[in-house]
Amino acid sequence: MSTDIASGRVAVGEGVARAGLFSLGRREAWRMLTSPAVAILGLYFVLVGGVGIATDFSSLTRADFAEILEVLLLMFVALVIFPAVHLTATSARRAGAEGQLAATPMDALRRDLALCLGVLLGPATAALALALLAAWVAGGVVQSPLDEVQIDPWTGTDVLQWPAMALGAGILAIVVARWLRFPGSLLVGFVGMVFFTSWSVGAGGATIPWFAWYMVEASNSPADTVLVPTASIVWHTVYLYAWSIVGVCAVGLRQSRNKRPWLVAFGLAVAVVVAAGILQLPPYPVSLFQ
């Protein structure tokens, strides 16, 4: 065996499988799921739901439970995941450990791509598990005893929307962490996400309907008391996931020295968002039904 004293080529990592993004992504996923933000906010939301269930426990039906689960997922998944991922993404900066980590083979771009992968492996997978639970609960409901509650059996596409939301919130948190590098960016991003979502389902959605982040529900049931337009859930799902890809490209644009491929990918992802956003709409104006 030859030894180059200067380069020490026998020293490091030889015979050791090189860790890829997956190893780091898995570690980051675990850090996100065990973040204090998940524990605190998760406990709060479980308590909110628990109180709701406990209050009317005697009259609670399976449909009610399915609705509570759906509302909890719909309202709170992003609110829990955003701070957890942001705290994970900024932990090295807040701890002053960036210099140390910068001297390792995993450069900033690979570390951030691993974070994005971590969102997929951690929060998005957890959201998928919760969605499957909700689908299982809702699947047992044929007809709600209450007129205002209509639980349709969930399709696979329905289930895929919840991880999409978790993924979107997590990727957005990484984008905010990288592009807004100042203390308090967590709060700014969090409030911005809540306000933008509120705007998009209200005035924003009416003005630019394809821009809406909400699901335009498909329903042909005559039992519905609220008339909603029929739209493509598949394209809506594509639309949601495409937003996450836009976010990953925004992270790549920030961290990569070679911006051009990331810029091209960013443009393509935006094009997919616009196309899927238009294709998800019904063939008649949404405003007619609002």
Added chain:
Amino acid sequence: MITHAPALRVEGLSKSYVRHRALDGATFTVQGGVVGLLGPNGAGKTTLLRILATVLAPDAGDVRVLGCDPGRADERLELRRRLGYLPQDPGFQRGFTAFEFVDYVAILKEWGNRRTRHDEVRRVLDVVDLGKESGRRIRKLSGGMKRRVALAAALIGDPALLILDEPTVGLDPEQRLRFRDLLSRAGEGRTTLLSTHQTEDVTAMCAEVVVLHEGAVRFQGTPQSLAAFAEGRVWLAPDRDPAARLAWRTGDGQHRNLGDPPAGAPTLPPTLEDGYLLLVGAHAEEVSA
């Protein structure tokens, strides 16, 4: 076959911040071994080490570390795989235990296999005598223990080059002694570049010393040759001698004077610190390295 290419080669290295020129044409070559980097505050030591550790890009100059050019992406990656870096103020993510932190750094150093990686983490924690403390939260460890955790992270993978930025600062004498012993052992069989204010650290650990002052290399040689720079120029007197360039009162009430002694004054054997102070202290002298 053994080759002897220099471990570090730095030529005309310059780096400026907004209002400050941190490095001004620094040039030196290191073949290997444990090398001390001495210099006063603001001399450019940390900037130099950050450049060598690939954390910072220089404005000008040529750098070769372990034969690699840190300016080229492929060579920088190769270099990072053979490098261990302990920054001046190592930071630790909140909530990590010592094991978790070192394991995290091991992943960043591309150790993929979980079992092999954990074995390596345990090994380096044992090297720094933290094997029994590995499960403790870092925020609950003492300053010296935290530095040892950071050193363990730098030692992952038995790197060919160790870059240590003031590793003994803030440690009490016993901790410093332990750390010196640790670094001496860690420095065996590899190149170690050690930045410090402490001349005792250099005397105790280094075979070679580089003195950096105002962004340029003022001296490179053995600790003995740096001490010899003050040969015949150290003397004791009851009072501060006007002829002295530097003088300070010692514990026994005498004044230790550095400079050109008056005729007939008995001189003392110089220490490394005497040579260093004459080199970079007030009215610093030029020396040909």
